[in-house]
Every structure is written in structure tokens, then in C-alpha cells.
Amino acid sequence: MNTPDITFQSLAGLAGQRIGSSSWITLDQARIDEFAHCTNDTQWIHVDVERSTKESPFDGTVAHGFLTLSLLAPTVFDVLISRMQLKQAVNCGLDKVRFLAPVRAGKRVRNHISVVSLEDKGNGRHLLTTENTVEIEGEEKPALVANATAMLIA
Structure with a gap:
């Protein structure tokens, strides 16, 4: 665990x-298949490797956009929240979510996080808005860009 080094x-x-x-x-x-099972989104472009290789314009299966989006919470925790002294961080919502490029199965992604704003809401609560750009390794276009809000509670 990181030592807290970021204050409000x-x-x-x-x-x-x-x-x-x-x-x-x-x-x-395997991760794509697990997500498909959990969400009941078993569209062939995600789970049917043989068909996707033959019929998909992506030459194979692709991750669900919402799977990629779901990575925002753990990556923001890793990069930022774990570096703060907080009682709790609560996801509040998303704005301006744009899926820009598909993530082909087997590709690696990472989230580049910027602070948009931090609003003091009183009683030790601060509303944080971050801009998240999920890069696909070796590709020019990111998978997605989204603003996320979280209530940080000290």
C-alpha cells in the first residue's frame, strides 16, 4: 500500500x-468471456472467436466497451485514491463517455488520468472529477475518453 502523499x-x-x-x-x-457471462452480453463479436475471425471487421473478438469502461474505478484507485488518506471514495457518475476504438482480445490498455475539478462539499466531502483516457498499447486512437466523478470522504 502506498503512503498517502496527496492532500485535498x-x-x-x-x-x-x-x-x-x-x-x-x-x-x-478469458476476461472478455467472464464479463460476457456476468452481464449476459454474449454478442458474437465478443465471445465467438471463430466467427469473429471470419466475419468481424476487427479480425477477431473485441472487448465490450463497458468492460473497458469498468476499468476506470480500479485504475483511478491505483493512481490516485490509494495515495490519499480517505475514509471512503464513492463513484457518483460519468459524463462525456466516448468509445473511440475497439479493444481487440489480447491487447493491453492503461488509463491516463487528469484532474478536471475538485469541489469542497463540506463535512470532509469533496467531489472529484477526472478525465480518463484509456490508451490501447501500440494504437494511435484511445479506446475511450470519459469524465468520472467520485465523492471523496475524509
Whole structure:
């Protein structure tokens, strides 16, 4: 576990700046299949390797957009939340979610996180908005860009 080194005051000063990038995460077929099972989204472009290789414009299966989106919470925790002294961090929502490129099975992704704003809501609560750009290793276009909000509770 990281030693807390980011305070609300220092975080507020980072508005408009990239604060870090997460570790790489591989979106392999096993992870895609697990997500399909959990969400009942078994569309063939995600789970049918043979058909996707023959018929898909992506030459194989692709990760669900919402699987890629679901990585925001753990990557923001890794890059930022784990570096703060908090009682709790609660996801509040997403804005401006854009899926820009498919993530082919086996590709690695990582999240580049920037602070958009930090609003003091009183009683030790701060509303954090981050911009998240999920890069696909070796590709020019990111998988997605989304703003996420979380209530940070000290």
C-alpha cells in the first residue's frame, strides 16, 4: 500500500493536469468471456472467436466497451485514491463517455488520468472529477475518453 502523499489542497492545485497513468491491463479472451457471462452480453463479436475471425471487421473478438469502461474505478484507485488518506471514495457518475476504438482480445490498455475539478462539499466531502483516457498499447486512437466523478470522504 502506498503512503498517502496527496492532500485535498494539493489535489485542487492539479486541476487541468495529468496526475498519472495506470499499469497496463490485458483484456484477454478469458476476461472478455467472464464479463460476457456476468452481464449476459454474449454478442458474437465478443465471445465467438471463430466467427469473429471470419466475419468481424476487427479480425477477431473485441472487448465490450463497458468492460473497458469498468476499468476506470480500479485504475483511478491505483493512481490516485490509494495515495490519499480517505475514509471512503464513492463513484457518483460519468459524463462525456466516448468509445473511440475497439479493444481487440489480447491487447493491453492503461488509463491516463487528469484532474478536471475538485469541489469542497463540506463535512470532509469533496467531489472529484477526472478525465480518463484509456490508451490501447501500440494504437494511435484511445479506446475511450470519459469524465468520472467520485465523492471523496475524509
